[in-house]
Amino acid sequence: MTPYQPRNFTLTDYRFAGDEALDIPPYLFSEPAVIAIDVALATGRPLLVAGPPGCGKSRLAEAMAALLGWNFLATTMTSHTRLEELTVEVDHLRRLHDAHCAAIPAPLPDPDKPPLPTAALKPDAAYYTPGIFWWTFDRRSASRRNLSPDVAAEYLIGLDFPGRERAQPNGEENTVLLIDEIDKAEPDLPNDLLEPLDRRSVRLPDGKTLSAAVGQELLTVITTNRERELPKAFLRRCVTLVLPEPDADGLTAIAQAHQPLAERARIRAIAERIIEFRAKVDEHGLRPPGTSEFLDAVRTCEKLQISVDGGDLWRQIEGAVLLKPAI
Amino acid sequence: MDRPQPHRKGEIHLGELIEALAELPWQEHAQAQAIAGCLGFGLAAHDLGRSERPTPAIYDRSRPVPLPRREAAAKPRSGFATRPPPRLELPPQALTWQLQPITPPPPPSSTAAAPSWIDGDYQRLDPAPGTPPPPRQTLFPGRTARGVFTAALATLRLGREIDVHGLVGSVVRGHLPRRLPRLPAATLSRGCQLLLDFSDSMLPWWADLRQLGDQLAALLGDERVSVFDFESAPAAASQWQAGREEAMLWQPEAGRPILVATDFGIRGRSHGQRSSVDWQDFVRLCAAQGCPLLILVPWSKAYWPADLGPHPELLHWHPRTSAAMLRRQLARSQPTRR
Incomplete structure (x- = not known):
């Protein structure tokens, strides 16, 4: 079987090695993820990533920004998030x-x-206080609050980019925008996002509209834990990707990418225990441990040299990291 | 100067699928399927609008599937030796019999012959194992449910936006407010308590009750919906939880909306029913805790009890009920509450 080779980015062995200088961990892509990202880049549609907590949804966006060499902006939704906060707010006070x-x-x-x-x-x-969409579509005007350079200089206005900026060829401002945990927002908010996502523009309080430059590339990654259903109109505008929990082989490969010096047999043993726990907690209706909790366990066992032998120390790790009790 | 505004893309359409398939370097049939799937086409498409698991909080009262009437004789498993059946001891001499056959009565000349199934044994037609049940029409269909629930259950909290008009008004009048006035914002963050009436008179709507719980959990999230059930007195509603030996009794939570689905035991009887003392006590209890109370009734307004006072908001649980109708009703009846 021939693995899919993406057209819009370069990826060797479906593996991003990470960037220690910027504290970006490695990321292993699955073929469905590579296809979905390539489709999102080709069509210019937002990529909606669903999956259980800790399966690598948010890390995917960060890894893609590093891989593409684009700017990276991220925001996490809460029940208080409003559209104005993401586009532009006026500081009345x-x-x-x-x-x-x-x-x-x-x-x-x-x-x-x-x-x-x-x-x-x-x-x-x-x-004006620029929101994440304004920064994404037009970072220069956002840094000056849409004042002319002279006026902005007169009032000492020069805002810093609220994300990770990368030097791009020909002064391009391509951006990966992560909108994390959209299911935590009020149920109507996804519908409010349709306009800026569709038109790639924000409307200012004075009636002016700021749009992304023609040719500017944008990858919007929106994540959901599926705690809530999203509006159908929103879903029909997104490229969708469901990230499942990796199996024992996948977990082992991920842990080896994160901890190349860790003992393989120990990683494998922990991965197998994770799969065992998942089946157990499903029976009891509890939340199964995710990939991030698995990596915590590997890191802890490696650092403290604990073996997965069912001893007291391992049981402590299980309780603290993997099988978190209901509180 | 404004840049030219990109045109609106709208929903993903077939043209985009064709473009994607033409542009992207897929080589295997499965990869083409995956491209179509992530754009929402084909059998590989993920249905993110559907919950993967049923709402666990609602006790499943559906009746168990009856065992088949005639059980097929157990077939001997191949490869295993079977013991021969025991031999019956027959009497040495056959007994005589004197029964005469009965001649059937002639059919009435005015009617056609009765169909054979009239005289046949009753046979319940259960679906074949593995056959999915036919889709049900919900009382709040998918296209309106979201709006109806949002309108019904939204409560107000202080938002983050400053009430500029209020503030300017205060300054103009010459006094500064002690607290910065902020505009109220509607929220569903309080979720709701859902009380479901599983009494006999609600039997035709039991499946709708379960569906109502699923719809609310999909909109608000499992954690924000507490589901209780009751049979006659709503204040005695309870909830079974995994790992607990006793049912948890319902208690109102101050300020949290309560949604009740019931028919008040109307059973289609004459109009102008009076509510029972249980219901009146329940309404008083909710009002005392400041809980917005909404009652969904599958019967039309003419059947609703009229003596529950102004606190509860009775809503017709019907496919034609829309969010706009509901907002108008709420604005008319209790303009200050929301």
């Missing part, structure tokens, strides 16, 4: 404060002291 200061009459100049700077209300755009 600061504006009110500035207006209040500007209304105070300036004190009479003291000839013995240098003149005080007069407080003044800034242009409206100076109170």
